[in-house]
Amino acid sequence: MFFGAIEKPPRLSEFDLEIPEELIAQYPVEKRDESRLMVLNREDESIEHRQFKDIVEYFKKGDVLVVNNTKVYPARLYAFKEKSEAKVEVFLLRELENDLWEAMVRPARKVRIGNKLMFGEGITCDVIDNTVSGGRVLRFEYDVPSIYPFIDREGHSPLPPYIKREATPKDKETYQTVYASERGSVAAPTAGLHFSHEVLDALRERGVKIAEVTLHIGLGTFRPIMVEDLTRHQMDSEYFRVSPETAEVINKAFAKRKRIVAVGTSTVRAIETVAVSGFQITAKRAWTDKFIFPPYNFKIANRLVTNFHQPKSTLMMLVAAFANKNFVLKAYREAIDKKYRFFSYGDAMFII
Secondary structure, eight states, rough: OOOEEEEOOBBBBGGGGHHHHGGGGGOSSGGGSEEEEEEEETTTHHHHHHHHGGGGOOTTTTTTEEEEEEEEEEOEEEEEETTOOOEEEEEEEEEEEEEEEEEEEESGGGTOOOOOOOETEEEEEEEEEEOTSSOOEEEOOSSOOSSSHHHHHHBBBOOOTTOSSSTTTTTTTTOOOOTTOOEEEESSSSSGGOHHHHHHHHHTTTEEEEEEEOOOOOOGGOOOOOOOOOGGGGOOOEEEEOHHHHHHHHHHHHTTOOOOOSSSHHHHHHHHTTTTTEEOOOEEEEEOOOOOOOSSOOSSOOOOEEOOOOSSSSHHHHHHHHHOOOHHHHHHHHHHHHHOOSSTEEEEEEEE
């Protein structure tokens, strides 16, 4: 008996696309909600060109906007090696336990187990181990109650590598969503950067419910896929939390056939990770390495706000699974023709 062909996942090379360097945004727009917005309609594969604050017009009463409330911390610090006084860049990835951190260091070849790094203000750390990804495990020592005020004051925003400039103090504000509250990311959930307080207030006035999840974005978000067969790629695990309150809001709206609008790929990964039978989600806090690529049957999210991502990235593949790969590639080419701004500080896309 013939049941139809099984759709095969695309190959990595099918997501290759050249983005002109001059279109890679190096700075954000002056006002968050005045970036450009490309609207992709999956039903007829039409494309509209709007301004981001116009997104309010696409919502109805009872819809749910799901955002990732993770907060970026200024993870890039500079230290000196004890004795040699060689300058070292320390990129804090995550706190493993009290005062014990996983970090990337540069130049890595000059930072070995047993070295002591000096940060100033009486703060030091010992290099106690290597990680499988080439990083280091650091044990911090200090006389103050917490190291976080020092990190917030002296750390630099962890801008992605395609932003070819040094981070400025202003990036600590602009490379952060207006609703960020849960510290833990080394990369911003960039789709959320477009939302201003004014846009959020306008959505609430329309009767839109705003629900929050947390997914702390790690350095793996920038790690390239090294295999042509996507089924062989392993995502880095990232911590997430979906609260009982958020689960209840989403489940009630879904039962009433309201739209669930996810802001960003990290939000999608969180709510799709906790989807259970019957197309509901359950409250949970855990780690996820969920990799979404075509073909994929989305259970919860039925609208998506996203950015224009790097070609061949896991982020672009999730978007291609949501909107059809060929349609997404067509939209990217149109964005290039119309001089949209790309990547973290770039313009937005709304898939309906």
